[in-house]
Amino acid sequence: EADIYQTPRYLVIGTGKKITLECSQTMGHDKMYWYQQDPGMELHLIHYSYGVNSTEKGDLSSESTVSRIRTEHFPLTLESARPSHTSQYLCASSETGSRNTIYFGEGSWLTVV
Amino acid sequence: SQQGEEDPQALSIQEGENATMNCSYKTSINNLQWYRQNSGRGLVHLILIRSNEREKHSGRLRVTLDTSKKSSSLLITASRAADTASYFCATDVGGSYIPTFGRGTSLIVHP
Numbered sequence: 001e002a003d004i005y006q007t008p009r010y011l012v013i014g015t016g017k018k019i020t021l022e023c024s025q026t027m028g029h030d031k032m033y034w035y036q037q038d039p040g041m042e043l044h045l046i047h048y049s050y051g052v053n054s055t056e057k058g059d060l061s062s063e064s065t066v067s068r069i070r071t072e073h074f075p076l077t078l079e080s081a082r083p084s085h086t087s088q089y090l091c092a093s094s095e096t097g098s099r100n101t102i103y104f105g106e107g108s109w110l111t112v113v
Numbered sequence: 114s115q116q117g118e119e120d121p122q123a124l125s126i127q128e129g130e131n132a133t134m135n136c137s138y139k140t141s142i143n144n145l146q147w148y149r150q151n152s153g154r155g156l157v158h159l160i161l162i163r164s165n166e167r168e169k170h171s172g173r174l175r176v177t178l179d180t181s182k183k184s185s186s187l188l189i190t191a192s193r194a195a196d197t198a199s200y201f202c203a204t205d206v207g208g209s210y211i212p213t214f215g216r217g218t219s220l221i222v223h224p
Contacts, residue, residue, distance in 0.1 A: 102146075
């Protein structure tokens with residue numbers, strides 16, 4: 001069982017609102033990731049981090065931002081949500097190194113109306 | 114574009130039958146992993162195979178890797194209705210070890 005937690009699980013907000021999706025893991029993993037996934041579609045990497053104070057953009061351009069002030073915490077923020085941001089956001093973590101099994105949270109479903 | 118591509122996109126079988134899914138990728142890899150995703154949930158790791166391995170087993174799962182063809186297959190034997198899910202392959206390349214995922218195969222196992 002993965003010890004990685006995302007909140008909220010479901011969120012419906014209005015256009016223009018600022019939102020933060022929370023992600024925490026208790027496994028002491030250095031690497032953390034955010035993926036975006038539309039229903040039935042592939043996962044797109046939007047942000048990742050190698051450790052504290054490290055953040056990198058992923059393959060898919062995203063208007064969201066992330067921070068990594070503590071090892072266990074990797075929040076994702078949208079300053080001004082738009083309907084095009086409606087999607088599922090999956091947070092994940094893994095150990096550093098070659099045997100990098102990724103552990104996923106349950107996901108945050110965001111709907112912007 | 115995605116590094117890994119699963120095939121078929123969808124597969125529908127009867128309980129007890131075997132299910133085979135394939136993954137093809139474009140560049141040399143360090144590892145290849147298979148994950149499972151139940152509808153609306155996060156992904157769960159199934160099995161990892163390293164680039165110097167050819168076959169691995171885990172319970173009813175069998176994974177093969179052919180680096181010359183840049184492809185992998187996942188075989189689920191004696192499928193059950195509970196195996197209904199989407200299955201993704203993930204590959205990582207170079208020194209970053211950042212996995213990227215394919216589109217997934219949607220498997221439906223009818224009771």
